[in-house]
Amino acid sequence: MRKLLIAGNWKMNCGPYDAAELLEGLISQKSEVDENVDVLVCPPFVSIGMAVKYLYDTDIQVGAQNIHFEENGAYTGEISGSMLAESGCNYVIVGHSERRQYFGETDETVNKRVKKSLEHKLAPIVCVGESLDQRKSDTHHEVVENQIKAALEHVSNSEILDVVIAYEPIWAIGTGETASPEQAQEMHKHIRNILTNLYGDEAAEAINILYGGSMKPANARDLLDQKDVDGGLIGGASLDAESFSEIINIAEDLV
Ligand code: 13P
Secondary structure, three states: OOOEEEEEEOOOOOOHHHHHHHHHHHHHHHOOOOOOEEEEEEOOHHHHHHHHHHHOOOOEEEEEOOOOOOOOOOOOOOOOHHHHHHHOOOEEEEOOHHHHHHOOOOHHHHHHHHHHHHHOOOEEEEEEOOOHHHHHOOOHHHHHHHHHHHHOOOOOOOHHHHOEEEEOOHHHOOOOOOOOHHHHHHHHHHHHHHHHHHHOHHHHHHOOEEEEOOOOHHHHHHHHOOOOOOEEEEOHHHHOHHHHHHHHHHHHHHO
16 A cells, blocks of 8 residues: 655745744644655755754654756765765655756756666655646646656666656646646546556556645645545645645545
């Protein structure tokens, strides 16, 4: 049985002081979590240390929002996989649509980052999802399939078990507009079928597929209740300790 994974993507919010305040709020509500639910926060790089320190004694894990694909060297401004692992991260978000849209991330660099994450035992959360135009022109299935195949190139049958996929329709990110539970389930099933074709049934059944895009306490239950929705990648609502804890409570209720 797959666990549910509730992951907060803080994006470019919360330096160390604000992070401490948010984490204190979160810990006061939710330091222990049901064993069938994994909880993760992904702060900006400068607040990872603070998060690891605050969450040391809790069931909440820490991840990063990006990773560079080279090991080390003259890459000004970049952060390597060994640095993230050494800092206490277990996960890393890779290929978020905001990175593809604003920072020139391509399918090829996403794949390199996935490979580097796996090398450092950081579980990559690989983000895929279509734009509004692509959905309107009915190419969303093909777009997502191409993104997944490119991101997972040369990922082995054993490595795939550490990969998490996040389906984040771009039109639902930060817009308040959510995919309906039916739309989410339909795309998640499509993604699981792609994984079955690539890695077989058993692996595909074991992989977590998260939904992201305006998930909040009011819609989390219906989304998380879908058969192939195995958690959420939550932006805005993860910046509020009460909302994020409420989503965790809903997940605990469903497992
Ligand atoms: P919102 O929850 O703010 O829509 O963001 C979703 C997201 O992009 C998570 O990675």
